[in-house]
Amino acid sequence: MPDKEPPRRRRSNCTAGLKGRKDSLGFLEILAGILFAALLLALCGAAYQKIRAAEDLRTHPPLGRLVSVGDHRLHILEMGEGSPTVVLDAALGGSCVSWTHVQPEVARFTRVCSYDRAGMGWSDGGPEPRTALRTAEELHALLHNGGVSGPYVLVGHSFGGFTARLFAAKYPDEVAGLVLIDVPDAREWLNNPEQKRRARVGAMLSRRGALVARLGIARLVAHLAATGSIGAARSGAYVISTGILLGHIDYILAPLVRVAPELRPALRMFWTHPKFYEALAGQMEAISQTAEQVAHTGGVGDIPIVVLSASNVDAVHFAAQEQMARLSRRGKHLVATRSGHWIQLDQPELVVEAIRQVVEQVRSWSQVVH
16 A cells, blocks of 8 residues: 555646646636727727727818828918918927917908917827927918918917917018917926926826827717717816826816817817827927027017916916016006916907007007008
């Protein structure tokens, strides 16, 4: 009997080894199945996104026209007649739809154009880096190639104010006035490490947003918003982006609940396309370069400027807005007492009145000169 013990132990060891290998093979089979299902789901999502993206343009065609500015096209929407021509430039993730409450009212007293920066709205994606100086040069090409004559009164909201200031610095003979709506102080992006970190993280998350848009996930979030599930849309947007723009989802979703209902499907369409997130990432990746460009612009002489601030700004931001108004000897600073950052959506009448004041000053000065 003692001679038979060792073989029994060996058989026991072999049995344990076989069981372990079977368990490992079972785990690998399950993992392979999960990976295959995930790949299949991703391919289905990408195919669905491609099909629906083509349908989007048939369902929601551009409100205006597309004009070539070189190797890509920009969308411009024109209304009204008269001079000077007012040009509206939206915030970081905004489009011509951001001006839905302002543009028709301005069109009552002069010609007014809104447009979509490269990658935004109905415009094609554009080359990088996406600095505000590049945006200003593309806007100049858009206006000239599109036959939109000056002089121009530039109206810039937030990031759009950077574009307006750089346009005025590079093409001073074509700019007759400025309206700057809650525009950040460029020096914040140069001297504040926290702001730079926010931009880096925001750019990274926007690149991730482009990926989930290609897989059709962004379209799912847009569908939740379309069906009135704003809370679910907010949660979904936060989860898929791990907090794009560091959790400031309301900054992106704010226009959705404030523009005219018939324009909301177009907004949702914009947010389901990868080019939107790629453009957003490009702008944030180049924000320090943009800030340096803006910080080196000087005053604008005697052209009229109206600076509009939100009511909830801190003392530092308020002081910067005061200083911005002093870029011109005819500058004025106004506070929108019932508005957050989106003044043109919260108090559009205040923006329209500010534009009217600048237009009237330009016309009065033109009459004196001639």
